[in-house]
Amino acid sequence: MFTSFSLAGIEMPDHLERLREEVRAFLRAELEAGSYTREPSGWDRYDAAFSRKVADRGWIGMTWPRQYGGHERTSLERYVVTEELLAAGAPVRAHWLADRQFGPLLLAAGSEDQKRTYLPRIAAGECYVCVGMSEPDSGSDLASIRTKATKVEGGWRVSGRKVWTSYAHRAHLMNLFARTAAFDEKNRHEGVTQLIVDLDWPGITIKPIINLANDHDFNEVLFDDVFVPDDRVIGAVGNGWKQVSGELAHERAGSERWLNAYGVLVHLLDSAGTHPERGSAEKIGRLVTHLWTLHRMSFSLAGLLNQGITPAVEAALVKDLGNQFDQDIPEAARQVLQEEDRARLPEEDRFNDMLDRALLYAPSYPIRGGTREILRGIIARGLGLR
Amino acid sequence: MSETQKLLTESAGRIFTDLCTRDRVEAAEAGTWPQELWQALADTGLTAAAVSEARHGAGAELPDLCALARVVGYHAAPVPLIETWLAEQMLAAADLQPIDGALAVGPVLRRDTLRLARQNGHWAVTGELKRIPWARNAAAIVLTAEADDGTRTVIVRDTKTIVEDWNYAREPRDTINLDRHRMSEDAVGAPGRGYGRAELFFRGALFRTQEMAGAMERVLELTVAYAKERIQFGRVIGKFQAVQQQIAALASQVAAGSAVAQAAAEANAAGLARFEIAAAKARIGEAVAVVAGVAHQVHAAMGFTHEHALHRSTRRLWAWRDEFGTETEWQAWVGTVAAQLGGEALWPYIVAARKPDLGAPLP
DSSP states (O other): OOOOOOOOOOOOOHHHHHHHHHHHHHHHHHHHTOOOOOOOOTTTOOOHHHHHHHHHTTOTTTTSSSGGGGGOOOOOHHHHHHHHHHHHOOOOOOOOOOIIIIIIHHHHOHHHHHHHHHHHHHTTTTTOOEEEEEEEBSSOOGGGGEEEEEETTTEEEEEEEESOOGGGGGGGGGEEEESSSSSOOOGTTTSSEEEEEEEEEEEEEEEEEEESSSSSEEEEEEEEEEEEEEEEEESSTTTTTHHHHHHHHHHHHGGTTTTTSSSHHHHHHHOOOSSHHHHHHHHHHHHHHHHHHHHHHHHHHHHHTTTTTHHHHHHHHHHHHHHHHHHHHHHHHHHHHHHHHHHHHHHHHOOOHHHHHHHHHGTTTTTTSSSSHHHHHHHHTTTOOO | OOHHHHHHHHHHHHHHHOOOOOOHHHHHHHOOOOOHHHHHHHHHTTTTTSSSSTTTTOOOOOHHHHHHHHHHHHHTTOOOHHHHHHHHHHHHHOOOOOOOSOOEEEOSSSSOOOOEEETTEEEEEEEEEEEEEGGGSSOOOOOOOETHHHHEEEEEEOOOEEOBHHHOTTTTEEEEEEEEEEEEEBBOOOOOOSSHHHHHHHHHHHHHHHHHHHHEEEEEEEEHHHHHEEEEEEEEEEEEHHHHHHHHHHHHHHHHHHHHHOOOOOHHGGOOHHHHHHHHHHHHHHHHHHHHHHHHHHHHHTTTTTSSHHHHHHHHHHHHHTOOOOOOHHHHHHHHHHHHHHHHHHHHHHHHHSSOOOOOOOO
């Protein structure tokens, strides 16, 4: 029997159900206190005060060791908490990358000093990180980056240009990808190093790149001979590619890959009423079957991560399906509630705002965090075709 | 997978590998009952796997039967195994004795109805039931009938009025025409006991979903193998990115189908989980278009021949996605449930391990 995908079911222990209830109770209380509302941008909102509240509950750095400010909980517990926060549209973007990617990276490859310096601040919801990977000529082909770090006494001198850097204007640190050895076509993944950069250092300029929805999320980050001390190198010099590969399964496996447009579905259900006609019921039902499927697959992946397995292929599968779902929601929603219906919705109905945002952001989902084509390449490799 | 499931599926897999050969499948599709295969399944107890211990059987649980159904689908086995299990489940629910041999069930179409009434001091059933799987080969057909005092389970034997028909996979899907067909007293269950038509429909959908997951895994396997051996333009076609991208899309759909089949099987360990069955049948049914479509595109002309094995799986997928509810019917059912829940209640419902039954009518 063909068993290429290890997405078996996992037990749902009672304590996870209780944890879900705990998160929901927290969210209800915050909602009532007016500290957040469900907005069109969903969880993709920067709110430092809210991040600190999440940290106070012990929900940042959940799986990290206590000595670094973590809470030594399981990946499944972290999965449940993040899924609940995202589904509710809670504004958790500020600490997101630091919690999901940067912390685990430091735990896997960072120095003792780096762990002690950054992890407790991240777990407290006070230190936010952006990722400096893409460049004007390097998107999917990450190995081709040109930002260069040159060895000098006591550190490195960095010059180059990063683009599409989300929230660089509001983060404290950047996890910077830089070339520390000349590009070699035969070993194109060698010679890339990860560096921790304080974004307020001299020589760094951050400029907004406004996106098609007229929002400021992306930035261009310029490095002009910026000095980075040796102790800011993550792991081994030249080992950046291998380190980032492990990071990517974490980046791709989670519910953030299919809960970006979820607010549209929530509002669609309310605006379409309790007795939709057959065609609408089909379209809504299709979305719901996909939601249920993705939850199941993503949860299974969390189970694998929990066992210390890095399911790169399965993570790529889920991201591919999840990105499609994020695009399918606005498509179905605009067909269920059409122009004529939408124009007549009462002013207080948020459906139109939700739909506008989801539709305008739809092109971005199968691009960020690995394009559809790159993910399908990874799947093909997993099937032994490459 | 539990130890029991492992033993059962391995044992079934061995039998199918030995006896579900191309010649035998073709003979079955041409109308020859695969007696040797059925006998081997009976000898190992697989045909009676659904008979509970209380009824002196092996007592495989529903998730075990689901795992077995997946193996049936993977091997495109031309036998009414899941139908025989369904019939036993119906008999057990109605307190009727187990029956040996291959069994059929019905009605399988939502608009078909069988009426049961007393006439001249005996029971008689009337109704035309279409698309009954394997009716011509069944020792008995276990049916849900509507009587004045409620739904009853009945056992029909010796029906002379079978019109043979087939699905795309050349599996028997016959019409039985019962006109005041006389029933013995012991062939009629008590009123209100046993499955209603909806329950049979859901359980049929659950098993078809499992068979489809198995068939999809086979299609993926065949497609990857073919892409690795077929050479064009001086290299195996699997090396072309255009082909890789398509097969990856296929694999994503197979992974989704596999995940929902597994989820539905697990959810039904503790009683009928209607939402999971509906969502799984809808999701896997939707996946067929990409799975079969890409598989045939990759196999090209070779896959369109009778010679190649691919169509034995893809024809089953095309047939099974329509049986016990097409994806759009189940999507509508799920959509109705979601509309009842409303926006904010949807999420807790989706992630709950046990979902309250919202009792939406059949699609």
